Amino acid sequence: MDFEQRYRAIDARDRRFDGQFFTAVRTTGIYCRPSCPARTPHRENVDFYATSAAAHEAGYRACKRCLPEAAPGTPEWNLRSDTAARAMRLIMDGEMNAERGGVEHLAQQLGYSPRQLGRIMRAELGAGPLSLARAARAQTARTLLTSTTMKFADIAFASGFSSIRQFNETIQQIFDSSPTQLREAGLKRHHLGGQALPSEAEEFPTVRPATNGTSLQLRLPLRPPYDPGIFSFLAARAVDGVELATSSSYARTLALSHGNASILVSLPELPRDVSEPERAWATDHLELQASVENLKDLPSLLARVRRVFDLDADPIAIDTQLARSPALRERVTAIPGIRLPGAVDATEMLLRAMVGQQITVAAARGQLHRLASLGTRYPGPEKALSLLFPTAEQLATAGAELLRGPAKRSSSIVNAMRHLADGLHLGVEDDPDSLRSKLLPLPGIGPWTVNYLAMRFLGATDIHLDGDVAVRKGLESVGLDTKQTIALSPWRSYATVHFWRSAAEVNPLKGKK
Numbered sequence: 001m002d003f004e005q006r007y008r009a010i011d012a013r014d015r016r017f018d019g020q021f022f023t024a025v026r027t028t029g030i031y032c033r034p035s036c037p038a039r040t041p042h043r044e045n046v047d048f049y050a051t052s053a054a055a056h057e058a059g060y061r062a063c064k065r066c067l068p069e070a071a072p073g074t075p076e077w078n079l080r081s082d083t084a085a086r087a088m089r090l091i092m093d094g095e096m097n098a099e100r101g102g103v104e105h106l107a108q109q110l111g112y113s114p115r116q117l118g119r120i121m122r123a124e125l126g127a128g129p130l131s132l133a134r135a136a137r138a139q140t141a142r143t144l145l146t147s148t149t150m151k152f153a154d155i156a157f158a159s160g161f162s163s164i165r166q167f168n169e170t171i172q173q174i175f176d177s178s179p180t181q182l183r184e185a186g187l188k189r190h191h192l193g194g195q196a197l198p199s200e201a202e203e204f205p206t207v208r209p210a211t212n213g214t215s216l217q218l219r220l221p222l223r224p225p226y227d228p229g230i231f232s233f234l235a236a237r238a239v240d241g242v243e244l245a246t247s248s249s250y251a252r253t254l255a256l257s258h259g260n261a262s263i264l265v266s267l268p269e270l271p272r273d274v275s276e277p278e279r280a281w282a283t284d285h286l287e288l289q290a291s292v293e294n295l296k297d298l299p300s301l302l303a304r305v306r307r308v309f310d311l312d313a314d315p316i317a318i319d320t321q322l323a324r325s326p327a328l329r330e331r332v333t334a335i336p337g338i339r340l341p342g343a344v345d346a347t348e349m350l351l352r353a354m355v356g357q358q359i360t361v362a363a364a365r366g367q368l369h370r371l372a373s374l375g376t377r378y379p380g381p382e383k384a385l386s387l388l389f390p391t392a393e394q395l396a397t398a399g400a401e402l403l404r405g406p407a408k409r410s411s412s413i414v415n416a417m418r419h420l421a422d423g424l425h426l427g428v429e430d431d432p433d434s435l436r437s438k439l440l441p442l443p444g445i446g447p448w449t450v451n452y453l454a455m456r457f458l459g460a461t462d463i464h465l466d467g468d469v470a471v472r473k474g475l476e477s478v479g480l481d482t483k484q485t486i487a488l489s490p491w492r493s494y495a496t497v498h499f500w501r502s503a504a505e506v507n508p509l510k511g512k513k
Helices: 003-011 052-057 083-092 102-110 114-125 129-147 152-158 164-175 179-192 229-236 276-282 295-308 315-322 326-334 346-355 361-372 392-401 407-421 432-439 447-456 469-478 482-488 492-506
Strands: 022-025 030-032 046-049 208-210 213-221 243-245 249-255 260-266 285-292
Touching: 003 046, 022 052, 046 052, 052 129, 083 102, 083 114, 083 129, 102 114, 102 129, 114 129, 129 152, 129 164, 129 179, 129 213, 129 295, 152 164, 152 295, 164 179, 213 295, 229 243, 229 249, 229 492, 249 295, 260 295, 276 326, 285 295, 315 326, 315 492, 326 469, 326 492, 346 361, 346 392, 346 407, 346 447, 392 407, 432 447, 469 492, 482 492
Parallel strands: none
Antiparallel strands: 022 030, 022 046, 208 213, 213 285, 243 249, 249 260, 260 285
């Protein structure tokens, strides 16, 4: 977007662009989200920044009225696969937090020197890695300050700060408020009623000790419309002991860097008489209940949940492009805001992809149920969630005994898990090309598997799964062929979700893995 397009967006107070860029006003020294209700500043007083960190570095502080740090994240980190986007995915995953290694470690993961990476980040995003990580920590801290009763010391370390002093100084510099003042403002918005933004908590829940750690409740902001079909997609593939899902909720266990965790994500309650398209437009957040053994894992947990439910997507841009196809226009109108189901872990997603090749969803789920028994026991309060998904080491050691089907495929799966156990690393810093270079040399892994992993784990937006049975059926049901899908770029992954759903409507037994 150029200056005039962005200025028109802020003049219209267009919420669709919240989190995609930030508006800084020279005369006030404040930066805002595009939908800020304050009077539109004069053009000559406005600067636009791609990230809040760039606004911080330029000397601006966050607006106390529109709370720009509470906006959904930018969809660019999935749309782009360049170095800056890969670095941002790592930063949002907590890779720059105090105990994870800093700039040198981040640069090493991306194959650059710290100086080179700093130049790239400043050129692309207007700020260096340290400032971007600082902004991410401040965003997490603000969320916890305004929506929980956690102690300030716990919030500081949960957000990734190395000390209480650093936490206090950063909050003061970015928000022009102390942690106490931010919390009081959150309480005031709660008690006044009707004054909070959609991303603000309607409740002020108490954080309480859990069986294994700390339990808390948060609201996860998103850009409407939001199609709830992603819950049904995950429910159809839920693995016993690890996941528990319905058409409106999803719970699971997961292993993180410092300990284990469990989550329950659910749709907000809306009136029952609301139609499905109206419900999608009325959904501006998801509700999260999380239990974490170590609060240092909270930023990574939040990043993974946002990826699984595709909460930073720009549904208007996606639907506008897909609706240009006459074959999809009616479906897009009936199912607005369709989302791309993500994954919490690359090893798990690769296993699911390999197990699910050439068989039905039900058959793949049966195999995964057996393999899940290899996972470590999870002693949580919910009896239905009793296992962690097995690690690559556990699968490589004992997976062959539980796999069914062709021996060649079973051997390929065990071999891939062994490579991962021996040090082959797949992470959010990868892009589709790096996944191909790492995985295609392994027997039994072809382009379909890598593309499916890129789409589900990396959130790659422009994947077309050639040869996928369900995609072919979906294309046939809407009257398209593979060549015509090029016109749906750069959102072909979202079109694929439409094709999968269309295929399931034609024949419910033929779904996608």
